[in-house]
Structure formats: structure tokens, C-alpha cells
Amino acid sequence: MNAETELKFRIPPRQMASVLCNHRPRGATSRQTLVSTYFDTRKHKLGRHALTLRVREVEGHFVQTVKADGSGSMTRGEWESDVAGARPDLGKASNSPLHRFTAKKLARKLKPMFRTEVRRTAQARRVRNSRIELAIDHGRIACGRRSRPVSELELELKSGRIADLFRLARRLERSTHAELDLRSKSERGFELVAGSGGGAHHAEPIALKHALSPRDAFAVIARSALRQITANADAVRAKEPEGIHQMRVGLRRLRAAISLFRELLPRASTARIKAELKWLTNELAPARELDVYLTQSIAPAADQGVPKRGVRAIRSRFETQKEEAFARARDAVGSARYRRMLIDVMEWIESGRARAGDDRSIASYAAEVLDRRIGKVRKQGKQLGELDPRQRHKLRIRIKKIRYAVDFFESLYRDRDQSTLASLSDRLKRIQSALGSLNDFMAHRTLATEAALSAPPANRRAQAFVSGFIVGRERKAAHGLMQDAEKELHRLHRLNIAPGK
Structure with a gap:
């Protein structure tokens, strides 16, 4: 298992070029077209267990990824494996949280829910002694005839201190007006499937584990509240009461x-x-x-x-x-x-x-x-x-x-x-x-x-x-x-x- 620590931002499309031009990278710039299909059952069994399953195609190569929601945390568990084609191979996910489900039964019920196609430009950055990957995604999320644009900036801490991740985030906010967005592409995709996502967003249920310390429980609660704040930004801009x-x-x-x-x-x-x-x-x-x-x-x-x-x-x-x-x-x-x-x-x-x-x-x-x-x-x-x-x-x-x-x-x-x-x-x-x-x-x-x-x-x-x-x-x-x-x-x-x- 890998644990990814990242921040996501919404960024105006017109500012994308300035992110790459105004900040000198400490490594090569890579460009890829990423086509990802997200899977779940009709009753969203994986989503109800805070899991995401996708298969991503990169230049003819297929990678299956299982992600576990970190209760809104910046850090989430991630399990990746190569697969032969565009369909999930649950046999390759036995070391992930999917092992809780009967593989054959789940495999029969899995359906493609939506698809994302983005052009990703990634650069390696050094902030003090920390190594951070900066990625810009521009494309669309599609479900049948419905679609939504993607214009994201993602900062992933590869090694080093989390304080340096926020240091770079503040620098980019000042120069590009990047706005923190706590929703993942998968969340936005499932909103599209449900025909929701616009308008006001209510508070989400909070699930606390008994073994949590009070301080860690506070973090879960605070993230939930912050998600509610950020999720309603567009509705406030639209002057919706x-x-x-x-x-x-x-x-x-x-x-x-x-x-x-x-x-x-x-x-x-x-x-x-x-x-x-x-x-x-x-x-x-x-x-x-x-x-x-x-x-x-x-x-x-x-x-x-x-x-x-x-x-x-x-x-x-x-x-x-x-x-x-x-x-x-x-x-x-x-x-x-x-x-x-x-x-x-x-x-x-x-x-x-x-x-x-x-x-x-x-x-x-x-x-x-x-x-x-x-x-x-x-x-x-x-x-x-x-x-x-x-x-x-x-x-x-x-x-x-x-x-x-x-x-x-x-x-x-x-x-x-x-x-x-x-x-x-x-x-x-x-x-x-x-x-x-x-x-x-x-x-x-x-x-x-x-x-x-x-x-x-x-x-x-x-x-x-x-x-x-x-x-x-x-x-x-x-x-x-x-x-x-x-x-x-x-x-x-x-x-x-x-x-x-």
C-alpha cells in the first residue's frame, strides 16, 4: 500500500499556463493523457464503504487503483496494480480493502459508472528539503451525455514535511488564485451520476471510531465542516439563499x-x-x-x-x-x-x-x-x-x-x-x-x-x-x-x- 498526501485546488483555466511558466521546476516536465473509468455496483457498495475503484489507461497501459477515503484527510491509502485491460481484475486487489468482499460476486456486479479524460502536465518541485509533485489536470468528467469540466491543480508530497506542501500552496494561491477543493474527481463523478453537485450541499454524516483519540476525532469532524464550507462556494457565488x-x-x-x-x-x-x-x-x-x-x-x-x-x-x-x-x-x-x-x-x-x-x-x-x-x-x-x-x-x-x-x-x-x-x-x-x-x-x-x-x-x-x-x-x-x-x-x-x- 502507498499513502498519498496531497492537496487539490480549483484553478481558472486561464491561469494554468502561468503555474508552469512562473515557477521554475527542479526536474523534467511530463505530459500525459489519462483516461480513467470508475467502477461500482448499482447500489454503490464501494462508495458506501468509502472505497474507490478505477482503471486508468496511459498510452495503452492499464493500471487498476483502489483508494480508501481518509475521512477527508489529505492522506489516503492507495493500492495500485497493472491489469491486462480496461476491466478491473479483483484478483490483483487482494491486498487492498476490497479483500473484505467476495471477489467473484463483486466482480459480477461491478459496472462502469463514469469516465474522466484529462491532459496532465506534471513537474517536480523542491521546497526546502521536501520533494513535491505539481500536476495540472485539464479535461472532462463524463457520464453518458452529461459532462463537467476539470481544471485542477494537485500538489502531492513525495517526501519531506507537510509544512512545505502548504508553503508551496500559499505561493501558488497568490500567483494563480488557486482555491482549495476537498472533492476528488471520483466524488464529482458520482455527483454527476446522481444528477447532483450543483446548488447547496448539506453536512455529511460523521463516522468516528471508538479507538480514536479526542484530537484525531476533532480532525475528522473539522474536515467534515470544512468540506461543507468549500462545497457551497459556488452556490454562494450564484447568490443562492x-x-x-x-x-x-x-x-x-x-x-x-x-x-x-x-x-x-x-x-x-x-x-x-x-x-x-x-x-x-x-x-x-x-x-x-x-x-x-x-x-x-x-x-x-x-x-x-x-x-x-x-x-x-x-x-x-x-x-x-x-x-x-x-x-x-x-x-x-x-x-x-x-x-x-x-x-x-x-x-x-x-x-x-x-x-x-x-x-x-x-x-x-x-x-x-x-x-x-x-x-x-x-x-x-x-x-x-x-x-x-x-x-x-x-x-x-x-x-x-x-x-x-x-x-x-x-x-x-x-x-x-x-x-x-x-x-x-x-x-x-x-x-x-x-x-x-x-x-x-x-x-x-x-x-x-x-x-x-x-x-x-x-x-x-x-x-x-x-x-x-x-x-x-x-x-x-x-x-x-x-x-x-x-x-x-x-x-x-x-x-x-x-x-x-
């Missing part, structure tokens, strides 16, 4: 993970990462907030008998602000700061190590974290009616972090305990939703007041009426939401189950 929402969810998940594992993380570098994540969160926030206000507060008012002129005026005002906020989000994701942030976060995740002498498993760590945090929320929740809006907001964030923790640690619990976890998650969601609505109402009150006071004279009275109607309706709803939150907090109890195999 759900794409902005899902990128914000990815940011919240990563910030929640940092909070849950903060005792294990280096303070200085973590503080820098948190500052950058907060920057991007703030750049996206106005777009999401205005979209919610328009769809959940202003739009329903049109059907409640308020003056249509006032609804049209206030909608027009906030639609203009929303467009400006969406453009701000798009510009943030298109910025050099965003591209640098992705590289910095990835290096911070990959360079972390477990502390010496800390022999805890993630199972015991998860149980301790959930018990401690649920206990604190139950205590604070008893005084919910006495909390001011700022304190309620902090309580909501604490509850949201517990809910994310349940999602992160779910795979550590037995099948028989999943219903208990689901009940806890549902209760946390109801509390979070009620407190979140109360927080939104406070923000909406500010927006409505500003709209009424700054409206032009011709529409001032109509806008003021609509603004007052929205504030009054939400104030009336707030009482019921407080009761709902208090009731659910009263029913919130510590878990009486523990992680187990």
Missing part, C-alpha cells in the same frame, strides 16, 4: 467543534483561525438575515389585510438591501482572504497532534462533554424568564453546540440507543428554534423601526403601518415561544446512555 445558509452551517459546525474540543487545541493558532471564521460568518450574515426577514416576516404580511402600498414599499427597500448583502457574500468568497483562510484552516487541522499523556478515547471524551454541557444548560434554563435578550442568545448558542455535539458523536452510540439520541436532538432543536425566533424578532424590530423612520414621505405612513404590524405580530408570538422553550427545557435531562460498540 440555501447555499449561503449551508456555508454558514458549515462555519457554525466548525466553530462549535472548536468550542467542544478547545482544551485540546493550541491557543495561539486556534485564536487566529477563529478570527478568520468569524470574519466569513459576518460577511454572510446580512444576506441570510435579510432573506429570512423578507420570506418569513414581510411576505406573510401581504396576506393579512395590511396596505399593499406599504408592503410593496418595504419589500422593495429590503430586496435592494438583500441584493447588496448577497453581493457582499459573493465578494467575500471570491476574495484572496477566503482562499488563504481555507489553506490556513486545512494546515491547522492536519498539523494537530494528541497531547502526550492524554490516553482518553473519543468515547469517554464525548460522554463527558455531553454530560457537562447538558447539566449547565439545564441549570441556566430554570431562570429562562429572568434572562435578558443577550443572555437568551448565549443560552441558544450553548444549546446549538450540544445539538452539534450529538450529531458529531452519534456514531459512537449503539444502535439500540439511537432513538434516545434522536429524542434529545429533537428536544434541543425545538428549544433552539424557539429561542432563535425570539432572537430574530429582536433583529426584525430594529429593521422595522429603521424602515419606518427613514421611509420617504410618500410612503412613510404605509411603511410605518406595515412595520408596526410585523412587530406587533411577532411580539404576540413571542409569549408562546417563551412558554414552548421553558416547557422543553424543563423536560431536558442528562443522557442515561453511554457510547459503546
Whole structure:
């Protein structure tokens, strides 16, 4: 088995030549046409086990490759062998994870799923004492009549230090605007097979092994959150509301993970990462907030008998602000700061190590974290009616972090305990939703007041009426939401189950 350590980047096609021209290689430049066919069963059995199988043709020579997903890690297991033709030969894969499956039965079910054809230009680079292969792939992924372009830059560490890989990555980002992309060609190909890949991307399930150290488990969780952030970049650029929402969810998940594992993380570098994540969160926030206000507060008012002129005026005002906020989000994701942030976060995740002498498993760590945090929320929740809006907001964030923790640690619990976890998650969601609505109402009150006071004279009275109607309706709803939150907090109890195999 070989272990490949690599970074992949999306790169504008017009920048490809500059990568090769502006950076002097320390070896020969090679050019090849690579035609690869990816195989799986109709039910995607290999994909469900985080495995990839392909046969690649290079100048009439066929190479079979099995790859094991490294939970989003830069390093993945890779098993290569020469084969006679374009079909897989599972007899040559007996030393790979495919040995778990019955070879004859699997071979009968394997089907070609999609094909990639790229022109690869590769160069050897030296960064200090490290040897790195730089490869540029330009071509297409095809499935029947559907296809997508490939324009990638790949850096593979052949020998040396991972810090040098990131050093070269930063240099290339500055000169070519290369953007870190955590999706492999196989992932993009299977998205094409499924007819997906565009639009918003939701969080992926997280699978943690009981033997992992807490620090290694954090890396798995953090990679998952970073994948969600990067996967939604195109949707944010396209000004899709759900794409902005899902990128914000990815940011919240990563910030929640940092909070849950903060005792294990280096303070200085973590503080820098948190500052950058907060920057991007703030750049996206106005777009999401205005979209919610328009769809959940202003739009329903049109059907409640308020003056249509006032609804049209206030909608027009906030639609203009929303467009400006969406453009701000798009510009943030298109910025050099965003591209640098992705590289910095990835290096911070990959360079972390477990502390010496800390022999805890993630199972015991998860149980301790959930018990401690649920206990604190139950205590604070008893005084919910006495909390001011700022304190309620902090309580909501604490509850949201517990809910994310349940999602992160779910795979550590037995099948028989999943219903208990689901009940806890549902209760946390109801509390979070009620407190979140109360927080939104406070923000909406500010927006409505500003709209009424700054409206032009011709529409001032109509806008003021609509603004007052929205504030009054939400104030009336707030009482019921407080009761709902208090009731659910009263029913919130510590878990009486523990992680187990």
C-alpha cells in the first residue's frame, strides 16, 4: 500500500499556463493523457464503504487503483496494480480493502459508472528539503451525455514535511488564485451520476471510531465542516439563499467543534483561525438575515389585510438591501482572504497532534462533554424568564453546540440507543428554534423601526403601518415561544446512555 498526501485546488483555466511558466521546476516536465473509468455496483457498495475503484489507461497501459477515503484527510491509502485491460481484475486487489468482499460476486456486479479524460502536465518541485509533485489536470468528467469540466491543480508530497506542501500552496494561491477543493474527481463523478453537485450541499454524516483519540476525532469532524464550507462556494457565488445558509452551517459546525474540543487545541493558532471564521460568518450574515426577514416576516404580511402600498414599499427597500448583502457574500468568497483562510484552516487541522499523556478515547471524551454541557444548560434554563435578550442568545448558542455535539458523536452510540439520541436532538432543536425566533424578532424590530423612520414621505405612513404590524405580530408570538422553550427545557435531562460498540 502507498499513502498519498496531497492537496487539490480549483484553478481558472486561464491561469494554468502561468503555474508552469512562473515557477521554475527542479526536474523534467511530463505530459500525459489519462483516461480513467470508475467502477461500482448499482447500489454503490464501494462508495458506501468509502472505497474507490478505477482503471486508468496511459498510452495503452492499464493500471487498476483502489483508494480508501481518509475521512477527508489529505492522506489516503492507495493500492495500485497493472491489469491486462480496461476491466478491473479483483484478483490483483487482494491486498487492498476490497479483500473484505467476495471477489467473484463483486466482480459480477461491478459496472462502469463514469469516465474522466484529462491532459496532465506534471513537474517536480523542491521546497526546502521536501520533494513535491505539481500536476495540472485539464479535461472532462463524463457520464453518458452529461459532462463537467476539470481544471485542477494537485500538489502531492513525495517526501519531506507537510509544512512545505502548504508553503508551496500559499505561493501558488497568490500567483494563480488557486482555491482549495476537498472533492476528488471520483466524488464529482458520482455527483454527476446522481444528477447532483450543483446548488447547496448539506453536512455529511460523521463516522468516528471508538479507538480514536479526542484530537484525531476533532480532525475528522473539522474536515467534515470544512468540506461543507468549500462545497457551497459556488452556490454562494450564484447568490443562492440555501447555499449561503449551508456555508454558514458549515462555519457554525466548525466553530462549535472548536468550542467542544478547545482544551485540546493550541491557543495561539486556534485564536487566529477563529478570527478568520468569524470574519466569513459576518460577511454572510446580512444576506441570510435579510432573506429570512423578507420570506418569513414581510411576505406573510401581504396576506393579512395590511396596505399593499406599504408592503410593496418595504419589500422593495429590503430586496435592494438583500441584493447588496448577497453581493457582499459573493465578494467575500471570491476574495484572496477566503482562499488563504481555507489553506490556513486545512494546515491547522492536519498539523494537530494528541497531547502526550492524554490516553482518553473519543468515547469517554464525548460522554463527558455531553454530560457537562447538558447539566449547565439545564441549570441556566430554570431562570429562562429572568434572562435578558443577550443572555437568551448565549443560552441558544450553548444549546446549538450540544445539538452539534450529538450529531458529531452519534456514531459512537449503539444502535439500540439511537432513538434516545434522536429524542434529545429533537428536544434541543425545538428549544433552539424557539429561542432563535425570539432572537430574530429582536433583529426584525430594529429593521422595522429603521424602515419606518427613514421611509420617504410618500410612503412613510404605509411603511410605518406595515412595520408596526410585523412587530406587533411577532411580539404576540413571542409569549408562546417563551412558554414552548421553558416547557422543553424543563423536560431536558442528562443522557442515561453511554457510547459503546
